[in-house]
Amino acid sequence: MELSIFQDKELAQKILQGIKREAERIGREVKLMHVCGTHEDTVTRSGIRSLLPENVKVMSGPGCPVCITPAEDIATMMEIMRMAKEEGEEIILTTFGDMYKIPTAMGSFADLRSEGFDVRIVYSIYDSYKIALKEKDKLVVHFSPGFETTTAPAAGILKEAIDRGIENFKIYSVHRLTPPAVEALIKQGTVFDGLIDPGHVSTIIGVKGWEYITTEYGVPQVVAGFEPVDFLMGVFMLLRMIRKGEVKIENQYTRVVKYEGNVEAQKTIKALFDVVDAKWRALGVIPKSGLELKKEYKDYEIRTFYKVKPPELPDLEKGCICGAILRGLALPTQCPLFGKKCTPRNPVGPCMVSYEGTCQIFYKYGALF
Amino acid sequence: MCLAMPAKVIEIKDNVAIVDFGGVRREARIDFVKDVKVGDYVIVHTGFAIEKLDEKAALESLKAWEEVMKAMEE
Numbered sequence: 001m002e003l004s005i006f007q008d009k010e011l012a013q014k015i016l017q018g019i020k021r022e023a024e025r026i027g028r029e030v031k032l033m034h035v036c037g038t039h040e041d042t043v044t045r046s047g048i049r050s051l052l053p054e055n056v057k058v059m060s061g062p063g064c065p066v067c068i069t070p071a072e073d074i075a076t077m078m079e080i081m082r083m084a085k086e087e088g089e090e091i092i093l094t095t096f097g098d099m100y101k102i103p104t105a106m107g108s109f110a111d112l113r114s115e116g117f118d119v120r121i122v123y124s125i126y127d128s129y130k131i132a133l134k135e136k137d138k139l140v141v142h143f144s145p146g147f148e149t150t151t152a153p154a155a156g157i158l159k160e161a162i163d164r165g166i167e168n169f170k171i172y173s174v175h176r177l178t179p180p181a182v183e184a185l186i187k188q189g190t191v192f193d194g195l196i197d198p199g200h201v202s203t204i205i206g207v208k209g210w211e212y213i214t215t216e217y218g219v220p221q222v223v224a225g226f227e228p229v230d231f232l233m234g235v236f237m238l239l240r241m242i243r244k245g246e247v248k249i250e251n252q253y254t255r256v257v258k259y260e261g262n263v264e265a266q267k268t269i270k271a272l273f274d275v276v277d278a279k280w281r282a283l284g285v286i287p288k289s290g291l292e293l294k295k296e297y298k299d300y301e302i303r304t305f306y307k308v309k310p311p312e313l314p315d316l317e318k319g320c321i322c323g324a325i326l327r328g329l330a331l332p333t334q335c336p337l338f339g340k341k342c343t344p345r346n347p348v349g350p351c352m353v354s355y356e357g358t359c360q361i362f363y364k365y366g367a368l369f
Numbered sequence: 370m371c372l373a374m375p376a377k378v379i380e381i382k383d384n385v386a387i388v389d390f391g392g393v394r395r396e397a398r399i400d401f402v403k404d405v406k407v408g409d410y411v412i413v414h415t416g417f418a419i420e421k422l423d424e425k426a427a428l429e430s431l432k433a434w435e436e437v438m439k440a441m442e443e
Contacts, residue, residue, distance in 0.1 A: 015438070
């Protein structure tokens with residue numbers, strides 16, 4: 001399949017010309033926000049901010065599910081591991097590579113492993129499930145973060161575990177929903193003229209899942225893919241709408257995203273999870289933004305078996321501005337700790353840890369902007 | 370963690386496919402893309418194919434953009 005055209009320099013130049021013309025005709029500052037770590041990667045890696053006209057600003061919102069996972073949930077899971085050990089139960093804890101390193105005032109899962117606990121990094125919840133199938137005498141718990149794109153695989157695997165009656169596999173769900181976070185930012189006063197919707201979250205929820213942000217809050221949106229040409233086209237389409245005064249939602253990523261999304265995945269998520277109010281690290285409690293397993297499947301949630309009171313922990317270290325970065329109010333270079341006290345080797349805040357964290361992406365590609 | 374990648378389906382057995390990410394082969398669950406066939410391209414996220422990649426739609430979108438850009442130049 002020859003789709004390298006989406007990285008094509010000439011096509012990108014052409015779109016940039018279009019962007020410049022639209023920006024000139026708009027004639028004022030335009031703030032666009034995206035809410036996806038992979039979009040930030042495309043923007044920063046391709047130097048897109050430096051190519052855009054001066055009056056077009058791209059902000060990065062809460063696009064990293066690992067960054068927004070509450071510190072107290074990580075600490076609670078660590079306490080569950082300790083409690084289980086005292087009771088003589090062996091738990092294998094699995095999670096993703098970036099989640100493993102996220103710092104809290106009580107340490108990280110990496111620290112837990114250095115204490116001698118069995119903590120393993122997996123690429124997929126499927127890998128975690130396969131460990132459970134193999135090591136039947138141990139309990140395997142997957143600490144399961146992620147937005148809709150990761151929730152779908154979690155729901156798929158859980159469904160199979162439930163159908164097959166696999167009892168030694170459980171999760172700690174810290175799944176979160178993306179549109180309610182955007183809604184919360186709007187309500188809290190983050191102002192932006194257009195939203196670039198995350199392509200892969202949209203693969204699951206469809207264009208349909210975002211529509212209410214346009215109809216209820218008057219924000220133009222474009223669902224965009226992840227190649228440089230995709231993102232530039234997304235910017236162009238938004239600017240064109242803004243210039244014409246149109247308030248619509250358009251789909252740039254038609255090669256993957258359908259209007260109705262992946263209905264099968266939505267059905268499975270809905271069958272297993274209930275939508276609840278949930279805390280986001282550095283953003284507070286966001287109504288109807290979290291997912292917890294339905295009552296009838298509570299046996300697959302580790303917190304059903306270990307009652308640990310979540311410790312009170314600060315969301316962020318003093319001086320860390322991950323909160324403002326996640327709200328789309330600041331970029332990493334505005335942080336006094338960025339690149340000095342806070343680096344990927346010694347991260348102070350969550351946005352410097354994850355591959356999808358805005359700070360790590362800025363650090364990795366040189367933070368030229 | 371959220372990095373979803375296109376991959377080519379090489380082999381299918383029940384609800385698990387072997388997919389090829391430009392040379393690297395891995396297993397991917399296909400629970401959510403039921404009508405997928407060997408040779409199709411899929412978007413894979415944390416071990417799950419979450420959608421098929423539609424080449425025709427991709428090429429059509431390029432054509433549609435070209436028309437918009439042309440109209441703007443006039």
